[in-house]
Amino acid sequence: MEDFIFRAILAAVGISIITGSLGCFVIWKRMSYFSESISHSALLGVSLGLASGLGLHFGLIIVGVVFALLIVVLQQRQFLSNDAILGIFSHISLSLGVVILALVGGVNTDYFSLLFGDILSITNQDLIWIYAILALVGTLLTTFWQRLLLLTLSEDLGVASGLNKVMYQLLFMLMIALTVSVSVQIVGVLLITSLLIIPPAIARVFSNTPVQMTLLSIVISIIAVIIGLSGSTHYDIATGPTIVIALGALFILSQILPSKASA
Template sequence: MSAIFEIFDLMLFAILGGIGLALIASPLGVFMVWQRQSYFGATLAHSALLGVSIALLLQTHLTITVVVISLLIAWGIYALSHTRQLSSDTLLGILAHSSLAIGLAMISLQNSVQIDITGYLFGDILSINETDLWLIALTGLLIVLFFLKNWQAMLNLTLNPELAQVEGTNVKKVQLQFVLLLAFMIALSMKMVGVLLVTSLLIIPAAAARRLSKTPEQMLGWCLVLGVSSVISGLWISYQYDIPTGPAIVIAATGFFLALLLKKQQG
């Protein structure tokens, strides 16, 4: 029992931040899974490293700069996706790899700055501070307000965008707001699980929750439970076996998914 309290004292901000990110990731993750937007999330995650390189170059606040750059790139992806000159997967592939390459190149050219690139690629939840917690809380508030207003519209849009438009939903506005919220969340999560693993926090709990659910509301509820459980389990695995926290959280989430997958197949 004393070991549990010891972990809690050492990782208070990490636990609060991790649980907060799991909670705000869940409603976004379920719609990413429903709308098959996992590659879109991966593109935003890769572009977050460009925000890191710009923050180091301009010597600005890291988290805020990454958020701003991610929002701009999300808006750019949304705008370009409506030009129809390139297919969505081609556009996302170009942006994902080019932004990651430019970010890495900009970092390597800054000889006066000594950084551990592994921390940005795989995350460090123990570096979460009070400012990050406030940003997570702000993002959570924005997400709650968005889904209170647009839950049914998002469901309709997921099922049939044309029908949703006919029924009076401002499809472009709702889609853009969702994309910007997703970018905001990914930029914040980068600090926890890193550029290469951030999309997993959105997709894996939602995919696992889908196997337990018959309604959208049930899926959201199970996604919340599995997301928080993955964070707590990942922190415990990281503490016990001295492995990076980001991969540990993803391993825990994957474990839940595989357990549910096997259970369903056996059932």
């Protein structure tokens, strides 16, 4: 097996584990628009990383964390609806990213790979980043699973139990920001949300418990990215969109097959 294919598979599996697990909370919390907004901010992170010399990953993490903090602060003021706040920041950050890239990007800047991903360009350093974030997010999810789940399923009960809603909301948003920071090269800025939403949506059809849904979501995500990677290398087409098409096909299949409700 070629080295770049092996690295691509390792990266795909790592990202699938992160997005498959966090995506369940995105579905349960109905935060699909937040994940879409923070993925758009990733382009600003890329451009600032290139402009400052910090590198792609540091730029993505810094912008993602700042974005999450600003959203939480503005949500507490309650002078605008959540979707309005997210829409404002999403479009501003995306536009700023495009402008800064136009100013600092050279002729060798691959805009297509930034928007739609290029998993075959994954390096050993990228793998270290991915599995470092996987370890961090996995540790946080394992440690705070019960509290995050309680606040997700019954926010009032969680607050009555003494949980700090804002702190855990911020923690979850930061985990999403970290996930986006290592997912750009897999499916690109415009398609990251699909990895967070579609696998859990499929898993929900066949699951009876939150843990079961999370594990099944991870498996589905891994299957989809492997199918997408195989298809893109065989037919020489963009990997990110191919992965999303594979996810779409699996979603349609899940609607046809007997679900837990009809079993």
